[in-house]
Amino acid sequence: MxxxxxxxxxxxxxxxxxxxxxxxxxxxxxxxxxxxxxxxxxxxxxxxxxxxxxxxxxxxxxxxxxxxxxxxxxxxxxxxxxxxxxxxxxxxxxxxxxxxxxxxxxxxxxxxxxxxxxxxxxxxxxxxxxxxxxxxxxxxxxxxxxxxxxxxxxxxxxxxxxxxxxxxxxxxxxxxxxxxxxxxxxxxxxxxxxxxxxxxxxxxxxxxxxxxxxxxxxxxxxxxxxxxxxxxxxxxxxxxxxxxxxxxxxxxxxxxxxxxxxxxxERRKKVDEGEKVRTPGMKYKHYSPSARVILLLPQEEQTDMDRSNKLRQLISLECEKEGKKSIKVAILTSLHLRSAEIQDLTFADSNIKIVLEKLGNTGEEIQSNLFAALRQVDEIENVDIIFVEGIDESEEGLAVMNRLRKAAGDNCVLF
The missing domain is CATH 3.90.870.10 (DHBP synthase)
Incomplete structure (x- = not known):
């Protein structure tokens, strides 16, 4: 072996x-x-x-x-x-x-x-x-x-x-x-x-x-x-x-x-050390960019404006954690976050730069664009943090969220 x-x-x-x-x-x-x-x-x-x-x-x-x-x-x-x-x-x-x-x-x-x-x-x-x-x-x-x-x-x-x-x-x-x-x-x-x-x-x-x-x-x-x-x-x-x-x-x-x-x-997030798995994707770290990924989990009771305000707070908080003079943040949106609202976000720290990518408007589009978008902001844009808007875990959403949870290492935030 x-x-x-x-x-x-x-x-x-x-x-x-x-x-x-x-x-x-x-x-x-x-x-x-x-x-x-x-x-x-x-x-x-x-x-x-x-x-x-x-x-x-x-x-x-x-x-x-x-x-x-x-x-x-x-x-x-x-x-x-x-x-x-x-x-x-x-x-x-x-x-x-x-x-x-x-x-x-x-x-x-x-x-x-x-x-x-x-x-x-x-x-x-x-x-x-x-x-x-x-x-x-x-x-x-x-x-x-x-x-x-x-x-x-x-x-x-x-x-x-x-x-x-x-x-x-x-x-x-x-x-x-x-x-x-x-x-x-x-x-x-x-x-x-x-x-x-x-x-x-x-x-x-x-x-x-x-x-x-x-x-x-x-x-x-x-x-x-x-x-x-x-x-x-x-x-x-x-x-x-x-x-x-x-x-x-x-x-x-x-x-x-x-x-x-x-x-x-199969919904286990981890398998036991030494356990044999029958298929790829059940073990080890997967799908991860170099930049840190934070998965945003939309809540039904929240409005789109609520989500934009929460996102502003999250970005500010995460930038403080990074402790850098300037920081580049990617936001990958899907069904709730709107480009116009994100572009209007303002921060007390003017050294925060936002890179915006739209994943798509349907489960098929989001699934098809997901990995390419992660690579674009990580390898081409060289961002420090990636926020990704999650979707419902039905139809294509089950596979999309499976990959995003692994990419984020289950670093998830309700918003």
Whole structure:
């Protein structure tokens, strides 16, 4: 077993950024089932995808690539050395398991369960998942499956943190799917950021964190979903939503069939020291900028003016704590705080500078913009403190607030 935390690799790469046009990639309708390869109409995109696929298939190096959720840092799930290189590049604790990404159920059967002719395409997927994956694959849904028996398993146990289950999904982003299909290799891929940092939703975010640590980044533009996949465990009774993400709890219950009607949500803020976790995001610090984050929890009885006044008091108080002659404060707003009112805020201390970012007007917009906004104010604006307006924990709000509570280290204030 690896040490709890691997040191950053000593190798230094000249990290390349290769453009890929997602609109040039076309899969047959049943490709996620039978493993059919895509057609790629743009020669440059095809060339760059094949270069990245050769890295995955022919070496133990890693490749960063876009998914519909966030950018992933991928290496072969079948190679211990490739998985070690993922952990090293991120400086990630090795008892934090990785999600394996496949391009099709056929690839799952052939490459992980070592069965080229299963009696049923779904032989290794429990019936409890059938309705979910029929409705939601390809897409941001990760399921927990049993690891194959050791005598026939090719899956690196380093992806599972040496557990009896592993996490797997079929992404919907055409670049991710094409990379996995062309390499014909299941890819272990956490988010392509330095460990504990906000997840990357643009190639520039990956380059900021991992320049020199990885050989190449496939640039397919911004990620649409903006938070990681939803992770569910249908091996337990009742089933569990282990990590909220790109699909909402309400969608899981609605589309999963009768078995999922009693689905429980994992709500523990911390896990015990030494406890093994079945999915990323349940352990260690996550999603945190360098600047201190304070999460604002709106109260229904408060008016928007009340909230603006409370925010002014909080900013003044936090600036006093910082004890600096001048201070830069970011405010990320969502549904209640209004830009005009914030811009009108006045402070006794004229050395307070406010940077304002609007996250969006809907749960989908807020979710999609969240990590990019955190990185913008932290890495580009270089603020000292970040105030983020929270939202209701329904629909997309469950995933948004999960990430914000971790980013803030549960430093929350009612307002």
């Amino acid at each position: 690896l040490k709890r935390c691997l040191h950053i690799m000593s190798n230094s790469f000249q990290t390349k950024i290769l453009k890929v046009d997602p609109l040039s990639i076309h899969f047959p309708p049943d490709a996620h089932l039978n493993g059919s390869l895509p057609t790629i109409t743009d020669p440059l995109s095809e060339k760059n995808l094949l270069e990245a696929a050769n890295v995955i298939r022919g070496s133990t190096d890693t490749v960063a690539f876009p998914t519909e959720t966030v950018y992933g840092l991928g290496g072969s799930s079948l190679s211990d050395e490739a998985v070690k290189n993922i952990y090293r590049a991120k400086n990630r604790p090795s008892d934090n398991p990785l999600i394996t990404h496949v391009s099709s159920i056929d690839q799952l059967n052939r490459k992980i369960y070592q069965d080229n002719h299963p009696s049923s395409l779904f032989e290794y997927i429990p019936d409890t998942y059938r309705a979910l994956i029929t409705n939601l694959w390809p897409g941001p849904l990760t399921i927990i499956l049993p690891v194959p028996p050791q005598e026939k398993s090719t899956l690196s146990r380093l992806t599972t943190a040496d557990q009896s289950t592993f996490a797997v999904r079929i992404p919907s982003n055409p670049i991710a799917r094409a990379l996995i299909a062309l390499s014909d290799t299941p890819i272990a891929a956490p988010s392509a950021n330095a460990s504990t940092r906000p997840s990357p939703t643009r190639a520039s975010h990956v380059y900021h964190d991992l320049q020199g640590r990885i050989p190449l980044i496939l640039d397919g533009g911004p990620c649409k979903v903006g938070v990681e996949s939803t992770v569910v465990d249908g091996l337990t009774k009742p089933p569990m939503l282990l990590r909220p993400g790109g699909f909402t709890y309400e969608q899981i219950v609605h589309l999963g069939g009768p078995f999922w009607q009693n689905c429980k949500v």
